[in-house]
Amino acid sequence: MTSNEFTHKTVLLKETIDMLNPSDDGVYVDATFGRGGHTKELLSRVHNSMIYAFDRDESAIEVGDEIKKDQSIIGDNQLVLIRDNFENMQERLNDLGISEVNGVVYDLGVSSPQFDDAVRGFSYKKEARLDMRMDQRQELDAEKIVNDWPYNDLVRIFFKYSDEKFSKQIARSIERTREDHRITSTLELADIIKNAIPAARRRTGGHPAKRIFQAIRIAVNDELGSLERSLDQAINLIKPSGRISVITFQSLEDRIVKHTFKEMSEVDVPRGLPVIPKDIQPTLKLITRKPILPNQTELNENNRAHSAKLRVVEKI
Incomplete structure (x- = not known):
């Protein structure tokens, strides 16, 4: 399609x-x-x-x-x-x-x-390579941010662009995972985010990955x-x-x-x-x-x- x-x-x-x-x-x-x-x-x-x-x-x-x-x-x-x-x-x-x-x-x-086309990597609900670029000619994409940006920079964009209370825990979980292997999949990142948040807090509200994906997208595109x-x-x-x-x-x-x-x-x-x-x-x-x-x-x-x-x- x-x-x-x-x-x-x-x-x-x-x-x-x-x-x-x-x-x-x-x-x-x-x-x-x-x-x-x-x-x-x-x-x-x-x-x-x-x-x-x-x-x-x-x-x-x-x-x-x-x-x-x-x-x-x-x-x-x-x-x-x-x-x-x-x-x-x-x-x-x-x-x-x-x-x-x-x-x-x-x-x-x-x-x-852009959201509905899984290939673009904007959605935390659909399997795709981490991309999120509005202009696919640019070099910086979501995969580079998730895997290459320092812990402090991840925490900063998670707090600033999504007001995520568990920004530090999520950033630490990403950091631990990427020490083992490069994170390239939207669904893998969504699971990492979900598992970094206490179970009791996951029972209320929407999917916990929604805010973090928004923060990464804003950073990728300097929106x-x-x-x-x-x-x-x-x-x-x-x-x-x-x-x-x-x-x-x-x-x-x-x-x-x-x-x-x-x-x-x-x-x-x-x-x-x-x-x-x-x-x-x-x-x-x-x-x-x-x-x-x-x-x-x-x-x-x-x-x-x-x-x-x-x-x-x-x-x-």
Whole structure:
């Protein structure tokens, strides 16, 4: 089965594009193309517009190439696919002569096909080589982290990226196992994690490997660092009245988005100042004071929507 055959339901599809407030003759960026859900919805809303779509995953670009051939989707718009990390957004767009855009949309996290395709090694439930790379051209993968990173580095990413209370025990168990043989299998790693946690604690909550696999995936792909760098670029690129829509799926991502948007939408004004000078005006305006969440219908239809949060800002 190819990656294109996996089904993928785009979360908060209508809400994200509604809040982007697109119009004709615009320039838009889909920073996380995935399987093209938000791009296709955007194409259906605008005319004579340019959409630049970024993705590190080769299979996502293949999906995009098929969409480009479908005139019923493209219409009188143009779609440009860029296989790269969205942290290089500004540089890549500048290379194409684009210095300003009308809107940017992010749908963060791993797409359903990446999780469902066992070969990719993202899932703790399916047998595969430890991989977890979103861009399979890069050298660093999950196997290298699990087998080659020092104990202290494993503990650090387990605490930081998954808030795992048993990070030290899990890291020690990994360390003991790899002294005997190299850990290469997703299911073997899942068992090592499970057995490192006290039996009483394993009886509650989900599978204990879920959090650790998330932490390793974040480290492999430098997801949080890339997000911080990319958001700064998106804010620079957006024209006045342009918007940025961001969907997050876990608390660490949401915290970065929330704090970045809050910081750029507030200014420290001296007390008693009757008018805020233009040179200390905020850069952004919050369109969503609180995140938009999926409605009950979407939650019933798509289990992966449960942790989704949509935040939107507008350039002043």
